[in-house]
Amino acid sequence: MRKRKGGYAGFLIPGVAASLAVIALPLIMTVYTSFTRWTGIGTPEWIGVQNYRRLLDDSLFWSSFGHILLLIIAMAVVPTLLGLVLAALLFDFIAKAFGDRVASVLRSGLYVPQVLPVAVTGIVWAWILHPSYGALNRILDTIGLGVLARNWLGDPKYALFSVMAIMVWFQLGYPVVMFMAGLQRIDPELYEAAELDGADWWQRFRRITVHLIRPEFYVVLVTTTIAALKIFGQIFVLTRGGPSNATLVPSYFAYKNFFEKANVGYGSAIATILTLIIIVLAFVFLRLQTRNETSGS
Amino acid sequence: MKFRWVVLAALSALTLLVLAPLLVIALNAVKSPSDYANHGPLSMPSTLYFHGIVDFWNRVDFSRKLLNSLIVSGIVAVLGVLLSVLNAYALGIGRVKGRVWFLVFFLVANVLPQEVLVYPLYYLSKQLYLYDSLTSVIIIFTVIQSAFGTYLLSSVFAEFPTELLDAAAVDGAGKWRALWRVVVPVSRPTLAVLFTFFFIWTWNEFFLPLIFLISNANQTVPVALGVLQGDRMMDATTTSASGLIGILPALLFFLIFQRTLTRGITAGAIK
Numbered sequence: 001m002r003k004r005k006g007g008y009a010g011f012l013i014p015g016v017a018a019s020l021a022v023i024a025l026p027l028i029m030t031v032y033t034s035f036t037r038w039t040g041i042g043t044p045e046w047i048g049v050q051n052y053r054r055l056l057d058d059s060l061f062w063s064s065f066g067h068i069l070l071l072i073i074a075m076a077v078v079p080t081l082l083g084l085v086l087a088a089l090l091f092d093f094i095a096k097a098f099g100d101r102v103a104s105v106l107r108s109g110l111y112v113p114q115v116l117p118v119a120v121t122g123i124v125w126a127w128i129l130h131p132s133y134g135a136l137n138r139i140l141d142t143i144g145l146g147v148l149a150r151n152w153l154g155d156p157k158y159a160l161f162s163v164m165a166i167m168v169w170f171q172l173g174y175p176v177v178m179f180m181a182g183l184q185r186i187d188p189e190l191y192e193a194a195e196l197d198g199a200d201w202w203q204r205f206r207r208i209t210v211h212l213i214r215p216e217f218y219v220v221l222v223t224t225t226i227a228a229l230k231i232f233g234q235i236f237v238l239t240r241g242g243p244s245n246a247t248l249v250p251s252y253f254a255y256k257n258f259f260e261k262a263n264v265g266y267g268s269a270i271a272t273i274l275t276l277i278i279i280v281l282a283f284v285f286l287r288l289q290t291r292n293e294t295s296g297s
Numbered sequence: 298m299k300f301r302w303v304v305l306a307a308l309s310a311l312t313l314l315v316l317a318p319l320l321v322i323a324l325n326a327v328k329s330p331s332d333y334a335n336h337g338p339l340s341m342p343s344t345l346y347f348h349g350i351v352d353f354w355n356r357v358d359f360s361r362k363l364l365n366s367l368i369v370s371g372i373v374a375v376l377g378v379l380l381s382v383l384n385a386y387a388l389g390i391g392r393v394k395g396r397v398w399f400l401v402f403f404l405v406a407n408v409l410p411q412e413v414l415v416y417p418l419y420y421l422s423k424q425l426y427l428y429d430s431l432t433s434v435i436i437i438f439t440v441i442q443s444a445f446g447t448y449l450l451s452s453v454f455a456e457f458p459t460e461l462l463d464a465a466a467v468d469g470a471g472k473w474r475a476l477w478r479v480v481v482p483v484s485r486p487t488l489a490v491l492f493t494f495f496f497i498w499t500w501n502e503f504f505l506p507l508i509f510l511i512s513n514a515n516q517t518v519p520v521a522l523g524v525l526q527g528d529r530m531m532d533a534t535t536t537s538a539s540g541l542i543g544i545l546p547a548l549l550f551f552l553i554f555q556r557t558l559t560r561g562i563t564a565g566a567i568k
Contacts, residue, residue, distance in 0.1 A: 008391020008472065012399070015384040015443060022440040023406045026417035033416070040420070086311075089304055097301040108555065109312035112319070115551040117501040119523035120543035124318050127536040134533075135321050135338035142337065169315060230410045233503035237523050251504075254412045259508065264416055271413040282408045 027275075034268035040258075044265065051269035061270065064248045067160060068229060071249065074164035075171050075231070076224035080217070082168075083175025086110070088209050090176070091183045092201065107180060111173030118170070122237025125166050129153050153239050156246035163238055163247050170234070171227075175220045182216035183209065214292065222285040229278055250274045319544060325537035326350060333534050349538040357521050358513070359542060365510075366500055366517040366546075369434055374495040376439040378488055381446025386476050388447065389454025390462070400451060406444035411504050419508060434509050434517075438502065442495045453487050454480070493554045500547065518543060 034051055036044035055061045095103040113121060128135045129152035137149040152162040186208070194204045210217075232251040235241060241248040241256070250270055257267030325338055329346040336343070353359070384403070388396045418437060419428070427433040461483065465475040481488070506520045516524075522543045525531060531539070 008387040009393045011383045011387040011391065011472075011476075012393065015380050015447065016399075018380065018436075018440045019402070019406060019444065022418070022437055023409065023414065023444065024402075026414040026421070027409065029417035029420075030413050040416075086308070089308060093301050093304045094308060098305060102305075106308055106312050110315055112316060112548070112551065115497060115501075116544055116547045117503065117519040117522075119503045119519035120540060120547070121318075123522055123525075123536060123543065124322050124540045127533065127540065128318055128321065130533075135325075138337050139339060142339070169318075172315070226408060230412075232412070233519075233523070236503070236507070251410060251412045255415075255504075258416050258419075268413075268416065271410065271415075274410050275413040278408050278410060279405060282404070286404075 030268045031272050033265055034272045036265045038264040039262040040264045047265070051266050052273075054266065055269055055273070060245060060248060060253060061250075063245065064250045064253045067247060067249055068231075070160060070164060071167060071231060072225055072228045074167040075228035076221055078168050079171040079224060080175050080220050083172060083220070084179055084210070084213070084217070085205075086172075087176045087179030087183060088205050091180055092205075103180075107173075107176055110176050113170045114173045118233035119237050121166075121170060122234050126153065126238055129162060154243055156243050159239055159243055159246045163234065166234065166238070167228075167231075171224060174224065178216050178220050179213060182213045186212050215289070218285060218289055218292070222281065226278055226281065229274065229281075322537045322540045322544065325534055326541035328534055328537075330532060330534050338533070349534045350542060353535055353538045354542065357525070357539075359518075359521070361514060362516055362518045362521045363546065365431060365515060366519075369431055369438070369506075369517060370496045370499040372435050373438040373442060373499045374492045376435070377442035377446055377495045378491050380439060380443035381450050381491060382476070382481065382488070384443065384447040385450030385454045386480060389451040390457055390480065391472075396451075400448065403444045403447045403451075406441070407448055411441075415505065415508060418505075422509065429509065429511050429515055431510070431515060434506055437505060437509075438499050442498065446491050446495070449491070450484075450487065453484065457483070497547070497550055497554065500550065518546065 033044055035046060035048060037047050037050075038044035090103045090106060094106065127133075131137060131149075131151040131154055134152075136152065137146075140146055140149045150158055153159050190208055190212075191204055194208060199207065230251060231249055232255070235247055235249050235252050236255075239247045241252045251274065254267045254270040254274070257263040257270065261267075321338060324342065325333060326349065327345050327347060328342040329344070329348070332340075332343050332346065384399075387393050388399055393399075418433075422428045422433045427436075457480065461479050462475060465479045470478060500517075501519060502517075503519045503523060506517045507523065510516050510520055513521075522539055525539065
């Protein structure tokens with residue numbers, strides 16, 4: 001047998017050159033710009049950590065991250081927990097009693113919101129929730145619950161909760177698909193043994209399913225949390241961060257500073273902090289995952 | 298045993314609830330404005346009325362947006378897979394020096410929020426006269442998608458059967474030939490999953506195309522529809538029409554690619 005010699009580095013050249021130009025260079029430029037005052041024209045003026053100091057006193061900055069915490073509940077926590085129960089029900093009951101086809105049709109139906117462009121689903125919901133010609137208020141009127149009609153996205157009291165509800169709708173299919181794939185790994189004999197021991201469905205779910213599906217659980221939780229931190233399209237189409245900043249999120253806050261207020265330095269500082277949070281989160285997750293794998297095997 | 302029927306009914310109801318907004322959209326997209334005004338959003342259309350869709354299609358020159366989206370997504374998917382294959386060949390099979398650091402770099406690139414790249418990219422593309430062109434968006438997304446592809450493919454290629462590579466080497470094939478004659482054909486299923494991901498992700502992208510494609514002739518489908526939101530010309534039936542023609546292509550891809558998608562979805566650990 002011949003050993004393969006080195007000399008593969010050449011294959012990396014196009015990919016690394018392109019990544020340096022499109023990812024590394026812009027990243028470094030944004031971090032640098034975050035220490036400057038710049039309108040986007042002329043030369044940036046170095047001002048040290050002033051942008052960051054200003055951020056700490058900016059109530060909009062804090063509230064945008066506060067909103068993200070609620071969106072993490074709506075986009076990561078609720079869909080993950082609900083998705084786990086739904087996946088187990090589909091896998092244990094529906095697939096066994098009615099066949100795999102029925103289970104996979106239901107799974108696909110729940111997954112549909114995930115494959116549509118977020119800008120388009122935003123349009124759909126903005127219309128349904130529209131105060132004057134939207135479908136939801138018309139429906140409430142028709143069934144005699146007109147008193148419940150609200151300006152769902154236009155009232156600062158309800159806007160964020162409406163967005164949260166939409167995000168649960170949007171996100172739910174992803175954990176269901178992931179967990180159902182994970183459940184296929186589990187040895188059916190484990191369930192049969194538990195059943196013989198007299199464990200009911202809920203006990204089997206808690207003792208076996210939740211335990212064995214842990215790798216998928218981590219992946220889903222971290223990817224959805226990162227998705228929540230990055231949320232932009234839905235906010236842009238649904239509310240543009242309003243009304244009166246009730247649904248402002250960091251990415252939209254940065255966008256506004258870049259392209260509406262020409263505060264490029266300030267926008268860069270927001271983007272840099274968001275990036276740091278995401279990278280730290282990703283590495284903590286990788287740590288947990290590798291530790292889990294080594295202790296599991 | 299009645300319990301299983303309760304579960305089926307509950308899950309079917311939930312699935313229907315998830316799909317309900319899309320059904321309401323479809324219902325009202327084929328309704329005339331007067332029909333909507335008289336009977337509301339939940340009635341069946343009294344006659345099928347395609348005027349709203351046709352009108353909207355022509356008003357925004359939707360054929361053009363579809364073509365733009367197809368061009369961008371198609372080219373990004375092809376180039377993205379190509380770039381991922383080259384990177385992963387060096388990292389997964391070639392095991393070049395410092396591969397761990399390259400992988401960390403691609404992993405970080407993969408989770409970065411686009412907000413941290415957008416302004417310099419905007420600035421640089423203006424300097425290079427690439428602003429407001431499909432080319433700029435194609436280049437950017439090819440690189441962004443290939444960061445994910447590299448990360449995923451490197452771990453797939455690390456498990457590549459060495460016997461196949463050894464056999465190719467015995468036959469006198471160089472690295473370049475071994476890549477195209479052995480590695481690519483053998484890993485075609487994985488590459489198909491990657492292609493599908495890249496195509497659909499790029500099709501659905503909103504943030505960067507919103508900033509880079511400002512002229513009407515260059516907009517992609519999501520941008521064209523997204524910026525119209527809140528337009529005074531948009532009444533209930535026109536909005537539904539726009540929603541429906543935005544949903545249909547994506548739904549079509551989903552149905553075409555469904556098998557590849559559900560097989561591959563668990564492959565992406567971090568995205």
